[in-house]
Amino acid sequence: MPDISEELRIPKPCPSCGSQRVRVSQVHNPDDKVFCVSCGTYVCLYADVAKMREEGAGSEAEELLEQAANRGMKK
Template sequence: MSLSEDFRLPVACPSCGSHLMRVSQVKNPDDEVHCASCHRFICLWHEAQTVLKKGPCSESEALIEKAVNRVNR
């Protein structure tokens, strides 16, 4: 059983370009978000929530995000 959850951010990892991120299942505001591919620290969970609330910058990004985040929940 995994203690973390994957989700997709509209902002890509600066190291590898992946949009798939990982956060603990608890999701405390100060939990760290890491790239699911290269494990680089990206931001804190409360910062990721702000980005997710802003939404993607294009309709195609929105469709991809909706599909990926729905599957991983």
């Protein structure tokens, strides 16, 4: 069965391990759950991820990191 998820970097860290890499469904339904790549902890819903990406990162450095990590991903 093919993997139907993708990884993103978001500004909000995982509450368990602090990683900012999350796994999201390629379908991008607003009510899809988003999980930490490192430890598998539930982080938030995809609607929250979309809002974070739309608002942008808190600093220029954070924005550059997200652009590099999420290249090829539409906002």
